[in-house]
Amino acid sequence: MLSIPVKSLREGMVVGQSIYSEAGAAYLVKGKPLTNQYIKQMKKIGIPSISVSTVNPRFEVEIPEDVVQEKTRMDAIQKVHDVFEDLSGKKEMDTEGLTKIADRIVTDVFSRNSHLVQLTDIRLHDIYTFAHSVNVAVLSAMIGKFSELSDEDLKTLVMGGLLHDLGKIKVPSEILNKKGRLTALEYEEIKGHPMEGAHRISEFEWMLPKASILAAIAAQHHECIDGTGYPRGIKGDKMHRFAKMVAIADVYDALTSERPYKKAYTPSVAYGIMRIHKGHFEAELMEKFFDNVAIYPVGTILKTFYGYGIVTKCEFGHTRTPTIRIFADRRRNVLEHSFTIDLRHDSPNAIEKEISGSELLAFTHNFSFDPSKYLAK
Ligand SMILES: [Fe+2]
Numbered sequence: 001m002l003s004i005p006v007k008s009l010r011e012g013m014v015v016g017q018s019i020y021s022e023a024g025a026a027y028l029v030k031g032k033p034l035t036n037q038y039i040k041q042m043k044k045i046g047i048p049s050i051s052v053s054t055v056n057p058r059f060e061v062e063i064p065e066d067v068v069q070e071k072t073r074m075d076a077i078q079k080v081h082d083v084f085e086d087l088s089g090k091k092e093m094d095t096e097g098l099t100k101i102a103d104r105i106v107t108d109v110f111s112r113n114s115h116l117v118q119l120t121d122i123r124l125h126d127i128y129t130f131a132h133s134v135n136v137a138v139l140s141a142m143i144g145k146f147s148e149l150s151d152e153d154l155k156t157l158v159m160g161g162l163l164h165d166l167g168k169i170k171v172p173s174e175i176l177n178k179k180g181r182l183t184a185l186e187y188e189e190i191k192g193h194p195m196e197g198a199h200r201i202s203e204f205e206w207m208l209p210k211a212s213i214l215a216a217i218a219a220q221h222h223e224c225i226d227g228t229g230y231p232r233g234i235k236g237d238k239m240h241r242f243a244k245m246v247a248i249a250d251v252y253d254a255l256t257s258e259r260p261y262k263k264a265y266t267p268s269v270a271y272g273i274m275r276i277h278k279g280h281f282e283a284e285l286m287e288k289f290f291d292n293v294a295i296y297p298v299g300t301i302l303k304t305f306y307g308y309g310i311v312t313k314c315e316f317g318h319t320r321t322p323t324i325r326i327f328a329d330r331r332r333n334v335l336e337h338s339f340t341i342d343l344r345h346d347s348p349n350a351i352e353k354e355i356s357g358s359e360l361l362a363f364t365h366n367f368s369f370d371p372s373k374y375l376a377k
Pocket residue numbers: 164165193221222
């Protein structure tokens with residue numbers, strides 16, 4: 001998949017990444033060709049860039065499947081939205097509906113075994129918290145699955161992911177979506193959301209199974225193993241194991257999404273940032289997590305020791321060493337005969353950097369060359 005600024009989109013390009021609007025309805029569905037009307041609309045609402053499966057509508061490229069079904073994701077976003085809304089309006093929490101959604105996420109994560117986590121969606125600002133909660137639930141489930149949690153524990157973990165940011169209902173959206181730097185006071189307000197969430201969850205103790213664990217996840221999801229987190233600055237030995245899992249999923253999803261105050265980082269950049277801050281996370285869980293995430297998703301353009309290439313395969317357990325089709329030499333001359341290298345066997349350290357943004361456009365436009373043709377079915 002190639003991330004293309006909206007202003008460079010052309011009719012016929014195929015959407016590689018769904019966009020969710022209000023309450024989880026898909027605004028753009030992946031796999032569908034773009035129309036001029038959609039492009040105009042995206043400019044209007046200010047979406048900066050989207051992923052397309054190919055810039056050349058002639059190539060039919062396989063789009064990687066998500067770890068959960070589109071329908072599950074959409075229903076889950078809707079449900080989290082409703083629960084937040086109900087609680088803001090002092091209504092009861094639909095715990096039954098939420099439990100059902102958690103079950104469906106767990107079922108999907110198990111039945112779609114071979115799928116790696118790929119960047120799958122972008123969210124409009126007004127639904128960020130709901131889509132983020134669903135992503136955190138799904139990503140946590142991946143960690144839990146490979147930590148061999150029981151079915152029941154997995155469901156609790158997923159519920160914890162869905163509700164981890166519940167305390168944000170008390171934080172004004174102007175603060176949550178603020179573009180500039182937060183004032184000390186605003187930051188204090190944000191820092192209140194973990195305990196607020198835990199408190200709200202405890203109020204439903206009588207109808208929420210394992211409410212004490214769910215409350216611990218909400219209370220501790222911003223704590224760090226080395227004690228540098230908030231609100232209490234507790235260390236790893238005092239954190240619930242599920243909170244450690246949710247913390248990893250939470251940071252990864254925040255780094256890879258677009259926010260009013262920051263651009264979305266690519267998975268490999270997010271991986272690099274999380275490794276720099278590895279003291280925040282439990283090492284073993286983080287390794288498990290990145291075994292499941294396509295660090296270099298299919299379609300990523302890389303500068304390597306061999307020249308420039310496009311990732312054609314990224315496999316479970318080998319996410320750091322993808323298969324790459326080399327199409328240009330190190331001076332950017334397009335090769336007459338491209339060739340494939342499998343970094344698992346060739347040189348695992350051959351990747352120098354990822355090409356994205358304007359540099360990527362230089363490849364696809366200035367060279368009038370579309371590397372995604374190597375991904376064509
Ligand atoms: Fe949070």
